[in-house]
Amino acid sequence: xxxxxxxxxxxxxxxxxxxxxxxxxxxxxxxxxxxxxxxxxxxxxxxxxxxxxxxxxxxxxxxxxxxxxxxxxxxxxxxxxxxxxxxxxxxxxxxxxxxxxxxxxxxxxxxxxxxxxxxxxxxxxxxxxxxxxxxxxxxxxxxxxxxxxxxxxxxxxxxxxxxxxxxxxxxxxxxxxxxxxxxxxxxxxxxxxxxxxxxxxxxxxxxxxxxxxxxxxxxxxxxxxxxxxxxxxxxxxxxxxxxxxxxxxxxxxxxxxxxxxxxxxxxxxxxxxxxxxxxxxxxxxxxxxxxxxxxxxxxxxxxxxxxxxxxxxxxxxxxxxxxxxxxxxxxxxxxxxxxxxxxxxxxxxxxxxxxxxxxxxxxxxxxxxxxxxxxxxxxxxxxxxxxxxxxxxxxxxxxxxxxxxxxxxxxxxxxxxxxxxxxxxxxxxxxxxxxxxxxxxxxxxxxxxxxxxxxxxxxxxxxxxxxxxxxxxxxxxxxxxxxxxxxxxxxxxxxxxxxxxxxxxxxxxxxxxxxxxxxxxxxxxxxxxxxxxxxxxxxxxxxxxxxxxxxxxxxxxxxxxxxxxxxxxxxxxxxxxxxxxxxxxxxxxxxxxxxxxxxxxxxxxxx
Amino acid sequence: xxxxxxxxxxxxxxxxxxxxxxxxxxxxxxxxxxxxxxxxxxxxxxxxxxxxxxxxxxxxxxxxxxxxxxxxxxxxxxxxxxxxxxxxxxxxxxxxxxxxxxxxxxxxxxxxxxxxxxxxxxxxxxxxxxxxxxxxxxxxxxxxxxxxxxxxxxxxxxxxxxxxxx
Numbered sequence: 165x166x167x168x169x170x171x172x173x174x175x176x177x178x179x180x181x182x183x184x185x186x187x188x189x190x191x192x193x194x195x196x197x198x199x200x201x202x203x204x205x206x207x208x209x210x211x212x213x214x215x216x217x218x219x220x221x222x223x224x225x226x227x228x229x230x231x232x233x234x235x236x237x238x239x240x241x242x243x244x245x246x247x248x249x250x251x252x253x254x255x256x257x258x259x260x261x262x263x264x265x266x267x268x269x270x271x272x273x274x275x276x277x278x279x280x281x282x283x284x285x286x287x288x289x290x291x292x293x294x295x296x297x298x299x300x301x302x303x304x305x306x307x308x309x310x311x312x313x314x315x316x317x318x319x320x321x322x323x324x325x326x327x328x329x330x331x332x333x334x335x336x337x338x339x340x341x342x343x344x345x346x347x348x349x350x351x352x353x354x355x356x357x358x359x360x361x362x363x364x365x366x367x368x369x370x371x372x373x374x375x376x377x378x379x380x381x382x383x384x385x386x387x388x389x390x391x392x393x394x395x396x397x398x399x400x401x402x403x404x405x406x407x408x409x410x411x412x413x414x415x416x417x418x419x420x421x422x423x424x425x426x427x428x429x430x431x432x433x434x435x436x437x438x439x440x441x442x443x444x445x446x447x448x449x450x451x452x453x454x455x456x457x458x459x460x461x462x463x464x465x466x467x468x469x470x471x472x473x474x475x476x477x478x479x480x481x482x483x484x485x486x487x488x489x490x491x492x493x494x495x496x497x498x499x500x501x502x503x504x505x506x507x508x509x510x511x512x513x514x515x516x517x518x519x520x521x522x523x524x525x526x527x528x529x530x531x532x533x534x535x536x537x538x539x540x541x542x543x544x545x546x547x548x549x550x551x552x553x554x555x556x557x558x559x560x561x562x563x564x565x566x567x568x569x570x571x572x573x574x575x576x577x578x579x580x581x582x583x584x585x586x587x588x589x590x591x592x593x594x595x596x597x598x599x600x601x602x603x604x605x606x607x608x609x610x611x612x613x614x615x616x617x618x619x620x621x622x623x624x625x626x627x628x629x630x631x632x633x634x635x636x637x638x639x640x641x642x643x644x645x646x647x648x649x650x651x652x653x654x655x656x657x658x659x660x661x662x663x664x665x666x667x668x669x670x671x672x673x674x675x676x677x678x679x680x681x682x683x684x685x686x687x688x689x690x691x692x693x694x695x696x697x698x699x700x701x702x703x704x705x706x707x708x709x710x711x712x713x714x715x716x717x718x719x720x721x722x723x724x725x726x727x728x729x730x731x732x733x734x735x736x737x738x739x740x741x742x743x744x745x746x747x748x749x750x751x752x753x754x755x756x757x758x759x760x761x762x763x764x765x766x767x768x769x770x771x
Numbered sequence: 772x773x774x775x776x777x778x779x780x781x782x783x784x785x786x787x788x789x790x791x792x793x794x795x796x797x798x799x800x801x802x803x804x805x806x807x808x809x810x811x812x813x814x815x816x817x818x819x820x821x822x823x824x825x826x827x828x829x830x831x832x833x834x835x836x837x838x839x840x841x842x843x844x845x846x847x848x849x850x851x852x853x854x855x856x857x858x859x860x861x862x863x864x865x866x867x868x869x870x871x872x873x874x875x876x877x878x879x880x881x882x883x884x885x886x887x888x889x890x891x892x893x894x895x896x897x898x899x900x901x902x903x904x905x906x907x908x909x910x911x912x913x914x915x916x917x918x919x920x921x922x923x924x925x926x927x928x929x930x931x932x933x934x935x936x937x
Contacts, residue, residue, distance in 0.1 A: 487909070517916035518909040524865050525908070559916050562868045728906050732886050 222261045235265040399439050402431045403650070406443060409450055410646040418454050425451050438657040445680040446650060449687035457688075466542055469511050471681070474674030476514060479660055480733050481758050484726055484741075484750045485600050486515040489629035491722035492762040493596045494522050496627035500594035502532045506585060506623065508577055508602040510537030513552040515600070517559055524563045532566040534593070536585055541573050549573065577602065578612040582622040595625040603704075604632060605695035617711040621765060627716060628763040632704055634749060634756045637686050638697040649686045652698075652757070653679060659752035662738050701747060701759040713763040717746030722760075726750070808835050815839060819848050823881050846872035850880050854901050866908070869915045878914065879907035 214226045224232055409424035425447050432443040476482040497503045503523070507515070516535060523530045535556065542548045549571030560567030574580055587595060597620050606612040620628060635652040639645050660675060685696040699707075705715070723743055730739040730750070742749045742756060749756040807814050818829060818840060826849070830840030839845070850872055851858050866875055883903055 512920065514913065514917070517912045521865060521869075521908060521912035522905075525859065525861055527859070529861070555916065555919050558919060559912070562915075563865045563912075564868070724902055725906055728887065728902060732883060 217261070224261045228262050232262050232265060235262075235269055239265060239268060398431055398434055402428060402435065402439065402443050405431060406446055406450075406650060407647065409447075410643055413450060413453055414642045414646075421450065421454050425454065438654065438661040441676055442650070442654050442657045442683075445653070445676075445683045446687060448680075449684045452684065452688035466546070466548065468678075468681070469548075471674050471678035473512055473514075474671045475678045478669075478671045478675040480730055480739060481750060482514070482600070483729060484748075485631040485758060485760060486518065487729055488718060488722045488726055488748050488760040489598055489600065489631055489762075490515065490519045490522065491725060492627055492629045492716065492718055492760070493519060493598065494526075495719060495721070496596060496716070496762075496764075497523070497531065497594055498526075500531055500626070502534070502588075502593040503596065504534040504536065504588065504593050505596045505598060506536045506538070506625075508538050508597070508599040510539045510549055510552055510571070513537065513556050515598070516556055520556070520560050520565050520567070521563060524565050530565040532568075533560065534568045534570075536570045536572065538572045538574060538577065538580060540575060547571070576609070576612065577606060578609065578615045580616075580619060582619050585623065587623050590624050590626070595623055597623060597625045597628045599629070600631045601633065603630060604638075604697050604699060607638060607697040607699070608692050608695045613707070614711070617708070617713075621712055624765065626764065628713065629760070630704065630708075630763065631758060631760045632701070633698040634700055634751075634759045635698045636700050636703065638699050646687060649683065651755070653683055655752045655755040656757060659738060659757075662752075701744065701749070701761065704759075704761065708761075708763050712766050714766045715746050716762040716764050718743075718748050718760065718762055722748060808833070811835070811839065815842075815845070818845055823849060823876055841873070843867065843872045846876050850876050850904065850907075854904060856901070858904070862908075866911075869911055875907065875911050879911045880904065883907050883910075 213223050214229055217224050405424055405428050409421050409428060412418070412421035412424060428443055428447040428450075432440050432447065435443070472482070493505065505516075505519070507513075520533060523533060535553070537549050537552065539549045553569035553571055557567050557569055570586070572580060572584065603613065603616070606616055633652070635648055637645050637649050637652070639648070656679060657676070660672060660679075682696045685694060686698075689695075708715075723741060726741045726748060730741060733739060738752050740751050740753065742751060744756075744759070747759055747761040749759045751757050807817075814836070818826060818836075821829060826840050826845065830837045847863070847866075866872055869875070870878075880903070883906065887903065
């Protein structure tokens with residue numbers, strides 16, 4: 165099968181000066197042949213046999229000791245997994261430890277038809293360099309052996325097997341999912357049984373297509389032994405490929421990343437449902453990052469409003485946010501005769517009808533209600549805020565609540581000065597500040613969040629209602645952000661999938677587009693462009709606490725209303741409301757997704 | 772569900788007894804016919820016991836019944852039927868302004884109640900119904916507003932629709 169005579173070649177890929185030995189694959193299937201060749205080569209070799217092993221009767225060159233040790237480790241793991249696998253290899257020289265370990269490994273790498281093969285990644289390589297055209301016709305499975313590259317790097321004679329193209333069609337181990345930072349000089353291949361940072365089952369993706377020999381870039385991918393089932397979950401492979409791609413991007417191995425992205429698209433094509441959509445969005449975002457197409461957010465504010473409206477209608481997250489925030493504000497306004505709400509993101513104003521109605525039915529009658537809505541500039545100078553204000557005024561008049569509206573157009577909340585907002589003293593008017601998903605974009609500019617929190621304090625609010633995504637998408641390391649985002653948006657898409665009432669409606673598709681834009685921003689943007697800097701409730705708590713706010717507990721009313729709201733949604737069993745130290749969190753199954761919290765200024769005197 | 776024919780009339784029990792008494796008293800006299808339409812207050816009392824769909828059916832019987840069944844107070848009664856304490860007086864003008872109790876019931880209260888009836892989470896429905904009404908009112912208001920926004924496809928209440936089995 166695999167000739168061990170490798171010719172030097174520099175065709176095809178970027179070996180970048182490595183002493184590349186990529187042999188042409190043979191169709192003969194003789195492990196015995198190999199063993200013979202090893203014998204020859206060994207005799208011709210220049211190494212010195214290790215003494216200690218020699219005493220035991222094994223001839224192993226000292227220079228090969230590490231190699232042998234690693235391979236024995238691999239073999240050991242394989243044998244644990246599937247003890248009955250070795251049948252065909254004929255070993256001719258058992259004292260040649262290196263040789264028979266190699267032959268056993270190669271046999272494993274070229275298995276007969278079995279369902280469950282423990283496959284060792286070991287020494288697989290493809291030979292894209294020799295015939296890239298061939299491989300491009302092979303649907304998904306070329307092989308990348310970066311291992312090979314590193315080995316080639318060293319002065320050791322390569323012990324690499326070329327894999328035969330026949331085997332490409334089987335789901336065979338490919339590149340490592342989790343390239344590690346390795347010490348190249350030492351050429352140690354650390355083999356791990358786990359599949360890396362995600363505690364996923366030990367499956368690896370197939371490697372990228374050999375398209376364009378992109379696989380031949382130099383990376384520090386590690387090899388891992390994997391246990392692979394033929395009927396393995398494409399989904400898990402997909403995840404692994406995504407992670408590998410992200411890792412490659414983080415390490416600036418753009419060729420690898422590119423190939424992996426294509427692989428993701430292919431894998432995603434064979435899936436359906438939430439996983440497919442998530443994978444597609446993430447792959448697109450990664451592609452943007454690779455090609456440095458930083459999306460200038462040319463989509464105007466009205467379009468994103470429309471997307472959010474559809475998101476509002478499809479799933480309970482925004483409704484939950486509005487209802488719980490309203491409840492907090494309502495309770496804070498229980499005794500006030502004049503109230504002023506400052507909404508950091510007015511959009512279509514969907515939050516306020518319910519509050520106006522609740523105020524109208526307040527025991528003791530409604531207060532005078534003033535609303536200040538803040539929003540981004542619209543294209544062609546449409547005054548969207550004013551339109552919304554009119555509609556809300558109409559509603560308020562219908563149900564008998566005295567209402568006033570003011571709109572402020574600004575690109576960033578940090579540009580708003582409290583003096584612009586006509587804040588009246590607390591004795592006269594109770595003030596509430598409302599922010600639904602509006603605080604995290606401020607983290608993109610240094611100093612912005614602090615300025616805004618100071619402004620809020622200057623408004624002397626009775627209550628500050630904050631709703632934010634419950635995830636940490638603002639870590640300094642790209643890989644961490646990517647992993648978090650993958651989990652977060654997978655849950656979110658899952659919940660969308662679970663709550664479809666009817667066959668996919670336009671609403672659903674728009675909601676997914678809404679989320680897709682967020683994904684794109686988290687993954688592909690950097691610096692001031694990356695505005696989806698979500699942080700967890702704990703992080704916000706710290707931030708609010710150090711800014712001079714103390715938490716206000718959301719009461720049981722809010723909890724009950726929220727629970728009931730969720731019970732109404734088809735697929736409502738998947739949604740969960742949890743109370744977290746006075747804050748309410750809405751999640752899908754075990755994963756909390758958004759969190760509502762309420763704050764007030766730290767009261768120095770007891771009140 | 773009460774099936775009511777137009778003629779002959781299923782007289783309520785005390786009416787029937789009165790009728791029989793009248794019969795006994797003057798059995799040689801011609802029996803007076805009893806028409807429920809002559810006794811609107813009784814009719815209203817009866818209709819108050821119906822559920823939503825039945826009320827709608829009843830409104831198809833004749834013009835008088837139609838007028839009566841359209842009376843919002845019947846629907847108001849229906850909405851708050853299971854609520855332990857009567858709603859505040861301030862509720863009515865708000866609901867009427869937003870479209871009336873019939874609409875509130877058909878659009879919000881009924882789907883909410885039926886959906887909650889299926890949900891495992893909601894136990895002891897009687898305790899919850901005040902919250903149900905409150906929630907329904909909020910959703911109703913949002914729906915009204917959304918229609919006013921000029922969006923022809925106002926669908927903030929879409930999630931309350933029954934899922935379609937394809």
